[in-house]
Amino acid sequence: MKRSIIIVFSTLLFAFSALADNIDTYKFSSVDQEQQYRHLTESLRCPKCQNNSIADSNAMIAGDMRLKVYELLQSGQTPDEVKAYMVARYGNFVTYEPPLLPSTLILWAGPALFVIVGALVIILRSRKRQPSEAELDAEQQARLDELLKNNGKQS
Structure with missing residues (x-):
């Protein structure tokens, strides 16, 4: 009985550690830059999930988009430039408020x-x-x- 409890707990421990690999950890140069990153990832829509932001999505494309947002912010681009890049790459769909166009x-x-x-x-x-x-x-x-x-x- 004791052995089966140990097996169950060790299995759960490994399952939770596997989930922890999916968490993005980025180092930011300032708190302001981290807030910009969080705001951008919350305001961009995942192309695969469609009703989730890239911050909330576990899709691979959302992970790639989060990484690209991080890289663009690290290279010194402004949040507007990052958003413009994402719109140019994925279309107006990635923004929750698409512009009024013909x-x-x-x-x-x-x-x-x-x-x-x-x-x-x-x-x-x-x-x-x-x-x-x-x-x-x-x-x-x-x-x-x-x-x-x-x-x-x-x-």
């Missing part, structure tokens, strides 16, 4: 246009369904009046 205009205006068109369709269809008295011809109107009179006498 090619992305439908993405920005699409939902609003969809709601407006839907509201117009509902309004126009509801107006067509409401019959008005003007739509009845003289014969139909006379028959309606007679039915209303007969109904009033029965009660």
Whole structure:
């Protein structure tokens, strides 16, 4: 019994040490540079995971992107230059706030246009369904009046 407990604990120990290999450890020249790195890795989207930042993703491409951000910051580039490099390499998708361009205009205006068109369709269809008295011809109107009179006498 004692031996099996030792085996389980040693297996868990090795499993946790294997997970520790996946942690990035970088040395920064200043605290400001480290904060810039953290902010950049949180603001860039992983191309593989799509809903995670490269800081949160375990994908290999996210690891490569984190390394490239670190290297570019170490070479003296500003955060804007690093972001511009990533956009040039991976496209506007890597930013969580893509710029408003003619090619992305439908993405920005699409939902609003969809709601407006839907509201117009509902309004126009509801107006067509409401019959008005003007739509009845003289014969139909006379028959309606007679039915209303007969109904009033029965009660």
